[in-house]
Amino acid sequence: MEEKNRKNNRHYTADDIQVLEGLDPVRLRPGMYIGSTGTKGLHHLVYEVVDNSVDEALAGVCDRIDIVIHEDNSISVTDNGSGIPVETHPQTGKSTLETVLTNLHAGGKFNNNAYKVSGGLHGVGVSVVNALSEKLTARVKRNGFEYQQEFSRGITKTDIKKIGKAKETGTYIHFKPDATIFEEVEYDYDVLKTRFREMAFLNAGITISLKDERSGESEVFFFEGGIASFVAHLNKNKNAIHEEVMLFHQVKGKNDVEIAMQYTDGYTELILPFANNIHTTEGGYHVSGFRSALTRSLNEYARKFGFLKEKEANLAGEDTREGLTAIISVKLPNPQFEGQTKSKLGNSEMRGIVDNILYEEFYMYLEKNPQTAKIIIDKALSASRAREAARRARDMSRRSNLLENSTLPGKLADCQERDPEKNEIFLVEGLSAGGSAKLGRDKSFQAILPLRGKVMNVEKARLDRVLAYDAIKDMITAFGTGIGPEFDLTNLRYGKIVIMTDADVDGAHIRTLLLTFFYRYMKELIDAGHIFIAQPPLYGIIKGSKVLEYAYTEEELEAIMKQYEAGSVHIQRYKGLGEMNAEQLWETTMNPDHRVLMQVEVDEEVLTDEIFTMLMGEKVEPRREFIEKNARFAENIDA
Secondary structure: OHHHHHHHHOOOOHHHOOOOOOOHHHHHOOHHHHOOOOHHHHHHHHHHHHHHHHHHHHOOOOOEEEEEEOOOOOEEEEEOOOOOOOOEOOOOOOEHHHHHHHOOOOOOOOOOOOOOOOOOOOOOHHHHHHHOEEEEEEEEEEOOEEEEEEEEOOEEOOOOEEEEEOOOOEEEEEEEEOOOOOOOOOOOHHHHHHHHHHHHHHOOOOEEEEEEOOOOOEEEEOOOOOHHHHHHHHOOOOOEOOOOOEEEEEEEOOEEEEEEEEEEOOOOOEEEEEEOOEEOOOOEHHHHHHHHHHHHHHHHHHHHOOOOOOOOOOOOHHHHHOOEEEEEEEEOOOOOEEOOOOOEEOOOHHHHHHHHHHHHHHHHHHHHOHHHHHHHHHHHHHHHHHHHHHHHHHHHHHHHHHHOOOOOOOOOEOOOOOOOOOOEEEEEEOHHHHHHHHHHOOOOOEEEEEEOOOOOOHHHOOHHHHOOOHHHHHHHHHHOOOOHHHOOHHHOOOOEEEEEOOOOHHHHHHHHHHHHHHHHHOHHHHHOOOEEEEOOOOEEEEEOOEEEEEEOOHHHHHHHHOOOOOOOOOEEEOOOHHHOOHHHHHHHHHOOOOOOEEEOOOOOHHHHHHHHHHHHOOOOHHHHHHHHHHHHHOOOOOO
């Protein structure tokens, strides 16, 4: 009875039920619609608008899209498509343009009448952009006239009106992101350039231009070769082991499958899957079909022509993909994307469709091109031998650890906490900094692993060679996840893996080598948000023997120094962690209440792969060109 009274006395009435109207849900929970309110979400706004224009191109009514970054970081997107309809919509009583821009689920993509294939399926794209913009202006050329309507934060500000006559058709959207929503509102030209070059590759014959009014930079993308040109571009700083980019294309029913691929002499794979031009970063059934067909066709060819003997084991999937660059582009009428940001294709029928097409086309290609087939099979066999050597090295390491009755590296100063979500491990260069870190840490949840020996450049090595380096073996053992086929994220012992290196050129080099290792061989740790970079201070502001303040950037130092009279304090430049005592290192770099940690993320896979290949790969010329182009931006270079 008492429990019942307590429930009845609770103040919970109709007034407590909040009804969000129009685009209010988007402004309340923007991350649900664009992934985040950081730079990724900011750039996602542009993609949503451009995706609509690309859908017009897929419908055959648009062949040019122009994107401009204006000086105030607003964006305009213009296409020569049909133009969003402007007549009064029968359901809303408003112009169709206003309906599309102010209703979450209004669009021409819910049936297949106007668009047989589209990426912006949810009907939320341009309305979400409207909701998250402090101002949006839409202009439409249609029916011989140009129309305009203005909005602010999802609210209609003007009626639709004719502003002139027009011979052509098309849509113009100009929006300025809402600074009260986004953490920052400055667009990255290189990120947008990479994305729109990608879109032009995926849609042969479409011209996409990008102009940056802030810097004067501009690009025009047009590729007749489509995704074959895309693969060639991705491999421009790599060494291809066969000249021709293989291109396979078939249409089955309403499903269009296009695959381009080329092998290089590298040791990692780059497979970029797309569905209706959406980059499905988490893969899906089209990727499953691709992998199974690739492995099956190479094994059957290798058996038939004697590359694999009767008693030899088949090539594993990873063997057949070593050094492979591939684009998988499928277009289908009713795609099912998992998650609002469309990162995984869930149409199960695509597995069989892609599998059958690639097996048929690739096997036929191998038979018609025996020299290329031999090069590819030899590469896969070499990968298979290296994989077996790496497995033996891991087994031997495990047996050695068991004999020593210890499974953790001797240099590791582990923490007491056993909950991985609370634990942190700091990867520290050298014994000096390692000593300070061990003394300064909170040993209840912070572990320290000084890296002994050289951290190798894994961009130029297979896993079997990678595992020969002590620093890398120590990290793998400490993390607990294993590596390669045995990698298991559920066994991770630390929720945060923190790279803590000196604030000088050598420290930056070691950090880059570690990031290359994580990106190429333990990318799951990055994708799951476990990799961080510590930011030690660059300067200490000292009076006598006392450090008054720390500065982490040049700008911060400049602001701090305005508080002091000239000559009243020696600014100390910290180049090494070992220059700080244990207390200072804790206070500035390790204490969760004061420290600065940067989480490592991969926003643009194509751009990230290009950078690692260029900076860490075999070819010198691209690296030289990059240094010459960017040298003027370098700061704090040690003599």
